């Protein structure tokens with residue numbers, strides 16, 4: 395098992411992998427389970443996992459201080475990983491700055507420092523750069539000519555280049571940055587290769603941090619160097635976290651979102667004819683696609699009652715984002731994609747203290763990305779039958795491996 399698998403609670407395949415006849419629907423077993431209550435005790439491979447499928451219960455879990463995000467030190471991880479292997483997989487310098495796995499008050503300190511950098515002003519200043527990046531990527535794709543792979547030519551490079559802006563990666567280093575990040579996401583890597591890629595990426599980030607320390611600019615990383623007392627390991631950890639959290643997620647939303655619009659031609663046309671619906675459409679795509687398909691995991695540090703169930707100290711809880719975002723008590727016809735649906739409170743970006751730090755940026759990337767794609771390529775269509783599009787059914791972030799398109 396990979397390090398990720400060791401710290402991620404496992405659920406049976408029928409609750410995670412298979413989509414019920416439609417590439418955008420949650421696993422068949424998950425939809426059936428959601429019809430029988432909102433908090434479910436699942437026994438699988440010797441593990442007990444509490445699976446939360448209801449909206450109110452999901453928010454209760456994610457807002458609960460007794461629910462820990464420290465997956466690396468969860469009782470489950472401590473049981474499965476020997477102390478020696480634990481020390482090797484998660485040395486302190488690799489944990490530094492990775493605040494997505496931390497609890498208050500440690501998490502609070504980092505979150506405050508980062509919120510101070512994710513300012514309205516910086517996000518506003520980034521918007522024109524996002525437009526330029528999207529436009530340049532579309533120009534290149536159109537120039538190369540149809541057919542194209544929308545994942546390779548558009549969905550992967552756009553968020554990668556936006557993160558370059560955020561971190562202040564020099565133009566000369568961007569190709570290398572993209573090569574390294576795409577390696578990180580590739581499917582056919584062994585655990586050894588994964589460790590090698592991650593180590594090399596850390597080295598790249600270390601060089602970047604040192605460059606910002608020597609010569610700070612206007613970017614977020616320079617802001618952290620200038621305004622905080624974070625040490626080098628912490629800065630490298632934060633840069634890595636922003637990359638890992640912000641790249642694969644946004645890329646899959648762009649690609650799977652385009653696939654969903656192509657498979658719902660009336661919604662595609664509606665959005666093309668009414669571009670003012672874009673903000674609403676982005677929220678609906680986030681809800682409908684719920685790409686964090688394996689859900690968000692926590693473990694209880696004390697006994698907690700959620701939806702009438704007693705979750706014992708040490709037990710694992712998984713909030714199923716796909717099930718929660720299709721909770722029938724929250725949405726009319728939850729399994730339908732309607733870009734003009736009134737906005738609800740989806741949990742695609744999580745909830746509570748760990749709610750996605752990059753959500754405003756992700757929204758800008760998606761709004762600009764979909765708007766420009768539909769405006770520039772109004773005749774966009776799939777270049778292969780829909781059932782030949784390779785789905786990321788086996789990955790923790792759902793989406794497509796490639797999306798062959800023509801226009």
Ligand code: HEM
Nearest residue numbers: 493494639640643644647742743744747748750751752756
């Ligand atoms: C946290 C989803 C884009 C940075 C999260 C969480 C979710 C999420 C569900 C909560 C995890 C938890 O509670 O354990 C998404 C989706 C995205 C996206 C669906 C794209 C559509 C981004 C971007 C960035 C980013 C663009 C930054 C550039 C982060 C960070 C956290 C986070 C740093 C950890 C926050 C914390 O622990 O306080 N994201 N994200 N995300 N996200 Fe995003």
